[in-house]
Every structure is written in C-alpha cells, then in structure tokens.
Amino acid sequence: MQSYGDLMFTPNVRAGQEAEGSAEAFGTRYAKAPDGLGPDEIAFLQSRTSVYMSTISETGWPYIQHRGGPRGFLKVVSPTQFGFADYRGNRQLVSQGHLVGNAKTSFFAMDYPQKARLKLQGHARMMPADSNPELAEKLHTEGQGRVERLVLVDVEAFDWNCPQFITLRMDQAELAAVVGPEFDRLEARIRALEARIRALEAENAALRNAKG
Numbered sequence: 001m002q003s004y005g006d007l008m009f010t011p012n013v014r015a016g017q018e019a020e021g022s023a024e025a026f027g028t029r030y031a032k033a034p035d036g037l038g039p040d041e042i043a044f045l046q047s048r049t050s051v052y053m054s055t056i057s058e059t060g061w062p063y064i065q066h067r068g069g070p071r072g073f074l075k076v077v078s079p080t081q082f083g084f085a086d087y088r089g090n091r092q093l094v095s096q097g098h099l100v101g102n103a104k105t106s107f108f109a110m111d112y113p114q115k116a117r118l119k120l121q122g123h124a125r126m127m128p129a130d131s132n133p134e135l136a137e138k139l140h141t142e143g144q145g146r147v148e149r150l151v152l153v154d155v156e157a158f159d160w161n162c163p164q165f166i167t168l169r170m171d172q173a174e175l176a177a178v179v180g181p182e183f184d185r186l187e188a189r190i191r192a193l194e195a196r197i198r199a200l201e202a203e204n205a206a207l208r209n210a211k212g
Helices: 004-008 011-020 023-029 039-046 094-101 133-139 172-211
Strands: 050-056 062-068 075-078 081-087 104-111 116-128 147-161
Touching (some): 004 023, 004 116, 004 147, 011 023, 039 075, 039 104, 039 116, 050 094, 062 094, 075 133, 081 133, 094 116, 133 147
Antiparallel strands (some): 050 062, 050 104, 075 081, 104 116, 116 147
C-alpha cells in the first residue's frame, strides 16, 4: 500500500501546497505508508450503508456512481481489499465498461451523523458472480436478491477527511437510534397518565355512587 500523499500529491498539487504554505505539514502527515486498512477503517467501511464510486472512461471523463445497501454490504476481504456484490440494475453498465479499460477507482465512504469520510484509491475488478462462487458467497448480503457481478477493490491508499462542511444527515435507522429512546420514554409516560386518569375516573364514580 502506498502513502496517500505519494499517490495523490502530483507535482502540480505540491506546487499549490507550497504556494499555500501547507506542503510541510502534509509531507509530515503522509510520510509513512500504512501496511493496510486498520481496525478503524475496517469498522467504518463495514458499517456504511452508502458509498460513492468513481471510474474513468476511455475518453478520460470521470464518472461517479452510488452504491448502497444494508449495513455490512461492504465486505473487507483482507487488509488491502474490500468488495461488494452487484445486483441487477438498469443495465447501463457504465462503471463495468470503464473498469475494462482502466481499473483505477476512487471511493468516498460517508458518515453524515458523525461528519466523517474515508477516501480510498485503488484498482477495481468487476466480474461475473459465477466466475468465483467462493467470493460471491463472501460478498453476498442476505435478502438483496441474486448476485450478478462482484466488485473487488485492491486498495492502494486511503485518507480520512476533516469534518468541515459535511452536512448532518441521518437515515431511518440512525434517526430511530437517536429519537427511539425518547419516543419510548414518552409512550411510557402517556400510558402511565392514561392509567392514572382511569383510576381517578373510577374513584370519582365510586364517590358518586356512595353519595347516591
């Protein structure tokens, strides 16, 4: 695996950093290449429900595609590999076609509630599921349907971005985790108050009967 700086900081990028006075800081930050994805990166990837994947066309144009699924749809196969199963879609096959001519790819994995993002550069392969049944079994996510293709990414470098300008968003499960306990507390309070009202009504009824 390479240092993110060595891979992404081209001469033009470094010239810009020199002009802005950030070259030394970035040089120190990316001085050492990691051995592979660590526990934080693995846990982050495997907890995502959404990821953005870029490829490069034969005409040199970048293309970005969204891939999503339930938590765990991204599978880390090894410290330098992750992948996912690809299911039947609209059959444009744009990413698939691009990868035939150029395997280079970039991924953005986002965590909007925590305002975190993991960037990964690598080489991706997209292959028919029946060409590697063992890998298909590893990448399959239960309940998602029949796997048609497999995407396997050899990670060359990765980097964590700062949280600035990431807008807070939550999906249904994340929102439920935050507001669910409060809803439960309110529902319990409502049930207690309803029970108290019924008890008071019964007491009032008993008093009226006693006076009558």
